[in-house]
Amino acid sequence: MRFQKSILIVILVFSFCFQLKAQENISLKQALQTAKTNNPVLKAERFNVKMAESYIVTAKLRPNLILSHETLQVAESSDFAPQTSWHSNQNREMLWELSKPLQIAGQRKNKIAVANHNYSFEEKVYGETERNLFFEVANKWLEVWEAQKQLQIIESAKSNIDSLLFTNQVRYRNQVITQTDLFRTELLAKQYNIQHKTARQEVENHQKEFGFLLGMERGVKIDITDAFLWQLSENLESLLMQALENRSDMQATKSLMEVSESNVKLQKSLAYPEPEVGIIYNAQHSVPHLGISFSLDLPFFNRNQGEIQKSHQLREQAEQNLTALQQQIQTEVSIAFANYKLQQQNIADYEQLLEQSQTILNNVKHAYLRGGTTIIDFLEAQTSWLETQQEYFETVHSFRQSYVQLFYATGLINQLAL
DSSP states (O other): OHHHHHHHHHHHHHHHHHHHHHTSOBOHHHHHHHHHHHOHHHHHHHHHHHHHHHHHHHHHOOOOOEEEEEEEEOOOGGGSOTTOOTTSGGGEEEEEEEEEEOOOTTHHHHHHHHHHHHHHHHHHHHHHHHHHHHHHHHHHHHHHHHHHHHHHHHHHHHHHHHHHHHHHHHHHHTTSSOHHHHHHHHHHHHHHHHHHHHHHHHHHHHHHHHHHHTTOSSOOOBOTTOOOOOOOOOOHHHHHHHHHHHOHHHHHHHHHHHHHHHHHHHHHHTTSOOOEEEEEEEEETTEEEEEEEEEOOOTTSOSSHHHHHHHHHHHHHHHHHHHHHHHHHHHHHHHHHHHHHHHHHHHHHHHHHHHHHHHHHHHHHHHHHTTSSOHHHHHHHHHHHHHHHHHHHHHHHHHHHHHHHHHHHHTGGGGGGO
């Protein structure tokens, strides 16, 4: 009994520790790493890589031996050998043939090359799927971050107004202020209460969506203090070079060119006929015979012309895709870099406005409580402070979005999950 209690205590301790760990706020880097492991869509995409690996196994297999058999029976009894019946081997001819197709002109080698290049291509495509997923996860992380920040701002404004409401209720009972001043304070308090409930629901919704991307069945809280300012070059040309080298879609397109090039060689080699050689054992009327066989398609009509032509077109298409993608990457990186620099400047401009709005609110509140100004001035200052706070964090959100967009455009976002 004592042993069972000890086991139960250990289980409860581990369960409690696991719950504490599950409730930890998650940073953006941790979110990317978790999505890389647990995202359900990404798990399904991994099977494409495994299937491509199985094609390599198939390409390496050699053709099976072919065993064929023929039996010919003398049909008319008048033609039977003297003093024999129909089941006598003297009235029957049997043929056994064991043959094997031969792959010539490098057919097997070219099949293996195509399978290897296709496997490499599927790995790059999987990397591109990861890149797109990481971008989605990062944006959803930022949505949760902004929603939590907006909730904090509303809570701060609500707390400030609730405090003022309590003060004004006392002041109204003491006939220091008018009923209109009290009603105005109550009106703003009710508005903030509605905004607070809406903001809290918005946070929960974004957390559930974020949890799905991370492969979890519950909402996930984020580390709101995570600044995630990773090292990034401030030189546009350097970023363009990194994008052309690191982006997974560029690597996939280059890999597809290798697939198409090896496919051209394969289709040309398949234009050659596949000979078949074998050994024959033939028993004719109980007299055994041994021999060899050889068969060969005569390529008068079918020389794989269509597939060869198609392989050339696929190669040209891959080359065109590479050229188009290079231009697309240059455009995306240039736009992302310009937005990043713009939002960086906007952050600097808004920091001064943030300080001014806080100073104005503090001064007006102090003056109002001392009777030096009207409640209208205070409510205007409070509303202006809230709007400035919200606009500031929207600007921070836009700046961080542009930062993530630049990592996505350059292909560096995949490295953040390592």
